[in-house]
Amino acid sequence: xxxxxxxxxxxxxxxxxxxxxxxxxxxxxxxxxxxxxxxxxxxxxxxxxxxxxxxxxxxxxxxxxxxxxxxxxxxxxxxxxxxxxxxxxxxxxxxxxxxxxxxxxxxxxxxxxxxxxxxxxxxxxxxxxxxxxxxxxxxxxxxxxxxxxxxxxxxxxxxxxxxxxxxxxxxxxxxxxxxxxxxxxxxxxxxxxxxxxxxxxxxxxxxxxxxxxxxxxxxxxxxxxxxxxxxxxxxxxxxxxxxxxxxxxxxxxxxxxxxxxxxxxxxxxxxxxxxxxxxxxxxxxxxxxxxxxxxxxxxxxxxxxxx
Ligand SMILES: NC(=O)c1ccc[n+]([C@@H]2O[C@H](COP(=O)([O-])OP(=O)(O)OC[C@H]3O[C@@H](n4cnc5c(N)ncnc54)[C@H](OP(=O)(O)O)[C@@H]3O)[C@@H](O)[C@H]2O)c1
Numbered sequence: 371x372x373x374x375x376x377x378x379x380x381x382x383x384x385x386x387x388x389x390x391x392x393x394x395x396x397x398x399x400x401x402x403x404x405x406x407x408x409x410x411x412x413x414x415x416x417x418x419x420x421x422x423x424x425x426x427x428x429x430x431x432x433x434x435x436x437x438x439x440x441x442x443x444x445x446x447x448x449x450x451x452x453x454x455x456x457x458x459x460x461x462x463x464x465x466x467x468x469x470x471x472x473x474x475x476x477x478x479x480x481x482x483x484x485x486x487x488x489x490x491x492x493x494x495x496x497x498x499x500x501x502x503x504x505x506x507x508x509x510x511x512x513x514x515x516x517x518x519x520x521x522x523x524x525x526x527x528x529x530x531x532x533x534x535x536x537x538x539x540x541x542x543x544x545x546x547x548x549x550x551x552x553x554x555x556x557x558x559x560x561x562x563x564x565x566x567x568x569x570x571x572x573x574x575x576x577x578x579x580x581x582x583x584x585x586x587x588x589x590x591x592x593x594x595x596x597x598x599x600x601x602x603x604x605x606x607x608x609x610x611x612x613x614x615x616x617x618x619x620x621x622x623x624x625x626x627x628x629x630x631x632x633x634x635x636x637x638x639x640x641x642x643x644x645x646x647x648x649x650x651x652x653x654x655x656x657x658x659x660x661x662x663x664x665x666x667x668x669x670x671x672x673x674x675x676x677x
Pocket of ligand 1: 408409410411412413414415433434438455456457458482483484485486487504529530531532588589590591592593594595596597
């Protein structure tokens with residue numbers, strides 16, 4: 371047990387900082403359920419797929435290419451079905467949406483897990499800063515495209531981060547979504563993670579009146595390859611990881627908890643950390659900002675090439 375885990379203990383849910391994905395799903399029978407998990411080829415996504423399948427679920431596991439997912443899980447099996455979904459390429463995301471629709475599956479959960487962080491220099495896709503485009507717009511296209519596939523009681527689970535607090539002062543800098551008027555690696559990542567949080571809140575509003583839910587979460591700090599652009603900061607994390615950071619098994623716990631735990635069947639529009647309800651920044655709770663982001667995202671997606 372890490373020092374932090376011992377210090378923080380458990381929260382009202384009965385789980386906490388040190389809980390693992392296996393622990394929060396212990397005793398659950400997910401047979402007959404289907405989940406889609408993005409970014410399944412590494413880190414928290416890989417562990418999330420493993421544990422959902424361990425509990426009996428069928429998982430549509432997405433990665434940049436089918437081959438990459440097969441590299442992580444082997445050839446298609448009943449439990450884990452590899453799908454290509456390159457989030458920075460709308461044609462790939464739309465092809466993934468079409469494939470899932472053709473399969474005719476009802477999704478009990480969509481876990482928007484894939485992400486990139488703190489790119490040292492400005493990179494863009496289709497004219498937009500790459501973290502915003504990959505982490506938010508890619509998932510926006512995917513989830514809005516799959517809403518008809520979301521089962522009664524289906525859950526959308528969006529990976530945000532405590533780093534949403536590092537977003538620009540105005541929250542989402544709608545006048546600089548290209549990054550061309552100024553770029554900070556950390557602020558751009560923070561903006562993309564704030565966008566993930568606001569997307570879950572705005573989606574939850576749209577799902578009101580149905581039995582489907584949308585929530586966002588911070589998984590904790592886990593030294594995965596997400597930190598590969600962080601240079602000396604990553605080395606610092608390597609040193610403290612054994613005593614101060616979460617393991618991957620602990621890092622995947624909150625998303626598995628939010629995606630599957632029976633106690634959350636009617637909980638929507640919330641933000642979680644350490645397998646418990648958490649409080650986001652004021653921007654993260656701003657419904658007007660969430661609505662504006664939704665509208666801007668719709669306009670961005672409508673203007674993208676259709677193939
Ligand atoms: N680790 C942390 O401390 C931490 C903290 C807060 C929030 N988070 C969030 O947790 C989520 C998972 O992070 P992680 O730590 O597991 O990171 P990771 O180990 O780097 O894994 C990220 C996954 O996303 C995939 N991905 C990246 N860009 C993609 C794209 N354009 N299209 C499709 N897939 C793409 C990666 O595929 P490739 O292998 O092909 O690149 C990989 O499978 C992220 O959303 C991250 O922001 C993590």
